[in-house]
Amino acid sequence: MMLIKSLTVASLLVGVNSVALAEDDLMSILEGKTSTAQAQFVESEEVAKLKKAVNPSSAEQNIFFQFLVEKNYEKALFQWSQAFNQSAFQMTETGKALEAFLNYKNGLKLTGVENLLAISNPEKIDATVISLWKENLNDKDPVWGMAQVTWNPYWTQVFGQAAEMAVVLQKSYVTEDIAALTELIKKTPVDSKERNILQWQLVLNLGIKGDASKAAQVLAHLMKAKNNPIDKDLMTLTAGRLLYQNGFLDASLKYYEKITKKSDYWFQAQEEMAWAYMRKGEPQNAMALTKTLTYPHFKGWVGIESYLLSSFTSLKVCDYTGVLATMKSIKGQFGEHLVALEKLSADPHQPAVANLMKALAQGPVGTAKLGKDAHLLPSVASRDEVLNLLVKRHQYMNQEADLAEKLYARSLTFGNLQGQFETLKNQVKTRADMTQGAGYQRVQELAKAELEDSKQVMQRLRIVEVEMIQQVDSASKFIKHAGAVETKKGSTGASGKYAMSFANDKEIWFDELSNFKVDVKKGCAKDSVKE
Numbered sequence: 001m002m003l004i005k006s007l008t009v010a011s012l013l014v015g016v017n018s019v020a021l022a023e024d025d026l027m028s029i030l031e032g033k034t035s036t037a038q039a040q041f042v043e044s045e046e047v048a049k050l051k052k053a054v055n056p057s058s059a060e061q062n063i064f065f066q067f068l069v070e071k072n073y074e075k076a077l078f079q080w081s082q083a084f085n086q087s088a089f090q091m092t093e094t095g096k097a098l099e100a101f102l103n104y105k106n107g108l109k110l111t112g113v114e115n116l117l118a119i120s121n122p123e124k125i126d127a128t129v130i131s132l133w134k135e136n137l138n139d140k141d142p143v144w145g146m147a148q149v150t151w152n153p154y155w156t157q158v159f160g161q162a163a164e165m166a167v168v169l170q171k172s173y174v175t176e177d178i179a180a181l182t183e184l185i186k187k188t189p190v191d192s193k194e195r196n197i198l199q200w201q202l203v204l205n206l207g208i209k210g211d212a213s214k215a216a217q218v219l220a221h222l223m224k225a226k227n228n229p230i231d232k233d234l235m236t237l238t239a240g241r242l243l244y245q246n247g248f249l250d251a252s253l254k255y256y257e258k259i260t261k262k263s264d265y266w267f268q269a270q271e272e273m274a275w276a277y278m279r280k281g282e283p284q285n286a287m288a289l290t291k292t293l294t295y296p297h298f299k300g301w302v303g304i305e306s307y308l309l310s311s312f313t314s315l316k317v318c319d320y321t322g323v324l325a326t327m328k329s330i331k332g333q334f335g336e337h338l339v340a341l342e343k344l345s346a347d348p349h350q351p352a353v354a355n356l357m358k359a360l361a362q363g364p365v366g367t368a369k370l371g372k373d374a375h376l377l378p379s380v381a382s383r384d385e386v387l388n389l390l391v392k393r394h395q396y397m398n399q400e401a402d403l404a405e406k407l408y409a410r411s412l413t414f415g416n417l418q419g420q421f422e423t424l425k426n427q428v429k430t431r432a433d434m435t436q437g438a439g440y441q442r443v444q445e446l447a448k449a450e451l452e453d454s455k456q457v458m459q460r461l462r463i464v465e466v467e468m469i470q471q472v473d474s475a476s477k478f479i480k481h482a483g484a485v486e487t488k489k490g491s492t493g494a495s496g497k498y499a500m501s502f503a504n505d506k507e508i509w510f511d512e513l514s515n516f517k518v519d520v521k522k523g524c525a526k527d528s529v530k531e
Helices: 002-016 023-031 045-054 059-069 073-084 093-105 109-117 127-136 154-159 161-168 178-186 193-208 212-222 232-245 249-256 266-279 283-293 305-316 320-346 351-362 367-376 385-411 419-482
Strands: none
Touching: 045 059, 045 093, 045 127, 059 073, 073 093, 073 385, 093 109, 093 127, 109 385, 127 154, 154 161, 161 193, 178 193, 193 212, 193 232, 212 232, 232 249, 232 266, 249 266, 266 283, 266 305, 283 305, 305 320, 305 419, 320 367, 320 419, 351 367, 351 385, 351 419, 385 419
16 A cells, blocks of 8 residues: 555656656556566557657656557547646647647548648648658648648648649639749649649639730630630630630630530620620621520529610610610519619628528539529629639538537547637637628629629610610701601511410520521611602
8 A cells, every 4th residue: 555655656756847757668667577678559650759759748648648659539639638738849830730630630620731731830840740641631632622821832842732732722813913823833733623723814814914815825725725624615705705805706706606505604605796796787696696685584594784785786776666675674674683682782691692502512503503593693603713612611611610519529528628629619610600601791792793783784774775865866857957757777576487486475495596587677777758
């Protein structure tokens, strides 16, 4: 009994004076063996080196390393606070990296990786901990595409360029310096997904800055590249836009025509084709396209600018009845949409937004899948890259929040108090909620932007209306002073053989759309007729 008490007192004294016995030596003494005898368990080389570097100085730290040797990472995480809280080791780069590793191994991957990458001087982390990370995390892990941190070049030599690109590509480089973007492209492997994404952003960047020639060169290469994640129709549409912006109208039309009705970009291509025809001085061809775009059943699929274009083409051929009819239809087609945008601008927490986010969490979402909600949302919401990333990040963090909740529940059964796990659980949940909030905010931003664009279109529609009144007034004055009647002949909507209609509800087959033909006879021509 006295021996046991003596050993207990001795152990406490050793702890107080931070003089630790190696575990194998202590076991050897208890078992009556020499100090050179092997321990009854086998440490991995990395853990042995780490243990030597840390030099555990308390029973709690020895317990921690026992769990680490056994690869019982959950218990090691639970033991961490008892072993190292408020210790000098916890505040070192190695201590921070090791704690982050334990979070990662317990399913809190994003928390662990972000904490690791946030270390300001990573080169000071002990090589043993770096080895643990490299053994357990490769450059293909989806967590890289979720981590919001400033990338330190040190990590490239640890985890590779693919990991670096996954982190940095969460940022848009469309408005960045072209030289810096070009250098970033050089760091990526040829025909890699990452290089193609950066080249696409370079195309957009060059287009915005007016260098259409270089943009076209990069785009031509990109359209032939392997492992290209950019939508083929989107690239084709962009090629048409580059040609249109530089006045190559016939060439732009050929690209727009390549986009089929199956594409989500078909309506946009049709609208831009119509504008090309207008610039060519062929309003009859533009009008043929706007008959499709203004088809009433496409509510939620077509933007208000298509109706501006329809009014404009009617004005050009002096079809004033058509101008008024198009303007009159706008309220029925877009009234509900504009009201919805107003609501979203004030408060984005609307049922349609919640439905959109649920759908995006499952994968890409087209207009058809949105159904009636399409008319209650910003037109570009389902394809917005920022919103898609926020939804994925929220989904990822929600999973971590659930894991943190379970960890907290299991930590309550562990021997020591685990208050920090409640804090961790709350922090992860808060971040998940903040990410979701950022998604709603993004929808709000898109709604405000579209609402502003719609107001500008409405102002331009008023200009068309004023122009129409002036044209009619000019015709009246001509009659009054010239003594002649000015007749303006024009027929719109003369359809070809493909414009089939149902007798009961006047619906047109979707396959027949975009095949309208319009004959304009002497549009806005002047005939002097004696009274």
